[in-house]
Amino acid sequence: MFKVNFDNRVALITGAASEKGIGREIARQLAKRGALVVLSDINEEGLAVAVQEIQDLGGKAASVILNVTDRNQVNQQVAEIVKEYGKIDILINNAGVTRPTRVLDIEEKEWDFIFDINMKGTFFLTQEVLRYMKEKNYGRIVNLGSVSGKRGGGIFGGSHYSAAKAAVTGFSKAVAREMAPFGITCNTVEPGLIGTEITGGLLTEEKKEVLKNDIPVGRIGTVADVAYTIAFLASENASYITGEEIDINGGSHID
Numbered sequence: 266m267f268k269v270n271f272d273n274r275v276a277l278i279t280g281a282a283s284e285k286g287i288g289r290e291i292a293r294q295l296a297k298r299g300a301l302v303v304l305s306d307i308n309e310e311g312l313a314v315a316v317q318e319i320q321d322l323g324g325k326a327a328s329v330i331l332n333v334t335d336r337n338q339v340n341q342q343v344a345e346i347v348k349e350y351g352k353i354d355i356l357i358n359n360a361g362v363t364r365p366t367r368v369l370d371i372e373e374k375e376w377d378f379i380f381d382i383n384m385k386g387t388f389f390l391t392q393e394v395l396r397y398m399k400e401k402n403y404g405r406i407v408n409l410g411s412v413s414g415k416r417g418g419g420i421f422g423g424s425h426y427s428a429a430k431a432a433v434t435g436f437s438k439a440v441a442r443e444m445a446p447f448g449i450t451c452n453t454v455e456p457g458l459i460g461t462e463i464t465g466g467l468l469t470e471e472k473k474e475v476l477k478n479d480i481p482v483g484r485i486g487t488v489a490d491v492a493y494t495i496a497f498l499a500s501e502n503a504s505y506i507t508g509e510e511i512d513i514n515g516g517s518h519i520d
């Protein structure tokens with residue numbers, strides 16, 4: 266039987282503290298399959314709970330405070346993780362933020378906020394972790410894009426979010442091409458609407474009902490829907506898939 270296994274693998278996941286978030290579920294799914302997961306986030310309290318939860322289930326988990334927009338902190342924490350655990354085999358660039366602001370109302374500060382976390386943070390982490398992956402001639406990077414970056418806007422994302430996620434996808438493809446000779450793959454997943462807190466409470470029950478009607482599969486996505494796909498892309502078995510973008514959207518955008 267085909268089984269994804271992460272024994273002896275070290276995974277770093279950004280934005281992994283959020284209680285109902287995709288990052289925390291990715292950590293759970295990788296840990297369940299044997300990985301040592303390093304959860305990172307700016308939310309210290311959430312991290313502690315998430316790590317405890319995985320350890321209580323018998324998984325191997327640790328945490329680091331890491332703001333993806335802080336270059337020095339990224340470099341220091343990545344070096345610390347490698348010093349402690351010897352390597353980083355898997356990097357999941359999951360930290361992200363969105364705002365439902367109309368294009369005419371976006372101020373420069375908000376544009377930078379969205380780009381810094383979604384795109385520049387992905388660049389900082391990828392560049393720093395790649396140095397170590399290259400030494401080992403092995404690596405799996407999975408970046409979080411969004412359906413918003415493909416179809417032009419989502420339900421909760423403004424044009425800055427669409428642009429940043431499309432940039433993440435383009436970045437991933439170029440990294441994939443450059444790093445393929447070193448046993449490193451880099452892919453993007455493009456989730457549709459997933460029931461997490463990123464919508465800032467705007468996803469009311471009434472709104473959910475309306476949105477469901479536009480999703481051929483007939484339901485809003487779960488964090489597990491996203492985490493299962495990421496677990497496969499992060500596995501050894503996915504060595505021939507790189508530079509790819511995988512839609513996880515219940516058929517709400519088919520291209």
Ligand SMILES: NC(=O)c1ccc[n+]([C@@H]2O[C@H](COP(=O)([O-])OP(=O)(O)OC[C@H]3O[C@@H](n4cnc5c(N)ncnc54)[C@H](O)[C@@H]3O)[C@@H](O)[C@H]2O)c1
Nearest residue numbers: 280283286287332333359360361409411456458459461463
């Ligand atoms: N939920 C969806 O519908 C959806 C759809 C498409 C793509 N995505 C993407 O999936 C990823 C996860 O989203 P989610 O829905 O789980 O969101 P979430 O809000 O539940 O979690 C995001 C996490 O990122 C962390 N974070 C924010 N700024 C940070 C920073 N500067 N440094 C480090 N961590 C930071 C937050 O503390 C939080 O734990 C994001 O990249 C998002 O854009 C989500």
